[in-house]
Amino acid sequence: MNPADRGFGVCTALPAYVAAVAELRLSAALRNDFSGAVAVVPGSGDWWQGMLAARAGGAAAVLIADPEMLPQEALESNAWPTDLPVIVERPRLRPDVVADAVRARRGSPARIVTVECAAPALGLDAVIRDGLGWARFLVQGSLTLRSGTAAAHGSIALLDSAGPAGGSIPTTLAGAEAGGLHSGGLLQLLALGEVRTEVTVDQLAGLTRVETSTEGGLLRAPERFESSARLALRRALVACSSGRPVTDLDDLLEDTALTWALHGT
Structure with missing residues (x-):
């Protein structure tokens, strides 16, 4: 054959x-x-x-x-x-990890999302891009930029989304230039509401972690080996x-x- x-x-x-x-x-x-x-x-x-x-x-x-x-x-x-x-x-935005994060919320809407990004200058925009992608999934809708500024060493912004149930879901973003040559960068996201979701993606350390806190306790998504x-x-x-x-x-x-x-x- x-x-x-x-x-x-x-x-x-x-x-x-x-x-x-x-x-x-x-x-x-x-x-x-x-x-x-x-x-x-x-x-x-x-x-x-x-x-x-x-x-x-x-x-x-x-x-x-x-x-x-x-x-x-x-x-x-x-x-x-x-x-x-x-x-x-x-x-930085694996669909299987995103699915773990969304599924663990069990339909509970986020009330506010914060995104923090850090990477060397040449890779910072790509890390911010993927951080915004994470926020889009967590609010379950497209984001709209309301205000922000981009400077030589970083960016800050306020965005929002209508979300699946209506109303405004604010999202704040902070991106900072970090030293070094590694382009992977660091992402940290926090989605707050009746359920709390914390996401950490550190490519330099090879770490991706999703933790969900509910009234029943803390759930950590399983590590993905693929x-x-x-x-x-x-x-x-x-x-x-x-x-x-x-x-x-x-x-x-x-x-x-x-x-x-x-x-x-």
């Missing part, structure tokens, strides 16, 4: 994704071309051009691996694809086989636009 016949084609040279294909060998196999395959696009540099090139090459789906912050001019000038699944790997790349690849394979739409790209663009709006206030 041809190895490529054992699973869906995946076109990638990224080591994390080559390893993920090997672990998913019953459902995925490496391919050398985009046609009919899941095309894994590195998230560094002008990754949006790689996404459009994969689409033009006949990819069945595109997976963007840990994308850097999209430049404002690229955000505004590109016609973003809607005719194929685009899965976005965001290690790599971010393997999770993203599994989601891409499901999107290809099921035909169900995914909103990853729309979510990324929404969070990116809101981050750039901080610089315009």
Whole structure:
């Protein structure tokens, strides 16, 4: 049997994704071309051009691996694809961890959300972007920027959301430049209401922690051992086989636009 016949084609040279294909060998196999395959696009540099090139090459789906912050001019000038699944790997905003946090709240709405971010200057906007993504999930609705300021070494902002039950849910954000060269950064979120959710994502320490406090006590979400790349690849394979739409790209663009709006206030 041809190895490529054992699973869906995946076109990638990224080591994390080559390893993920090997672990998913019953459902995925490496391919050398985009046609009919899941095309894994590195998230560094002008990754949006790689996404459009994969689409033009006949990819069945595109997976963007840990994308850097999209430049404002690229955000505004590109016609973003809607005719194929685009899965976005965001290690600071893993969908399985987000699902743990939302599920533990058992439908209890947040009354206020605070977001704190820290990262070296070149990576701070991307960390803020993912912090806003976390807040969007915790308030269960889109965020609107009310006021804010972006300075040389950080940003502060006040946002709100109508939320699922109406009324205004305020969200405060503080982002600060940190020393060092590591681009992963630190995220800390707190969602307060009848249920308290605390999220910590520290990529330098390899730590992701979700804790939920209710009247019944403290619940800590289980540690996720699956790599971010393997999770993203599994989601891409499901999107290809099921035909169900995914909103990853729309979510990324929404969070990116809101981050750039901080610089315009």
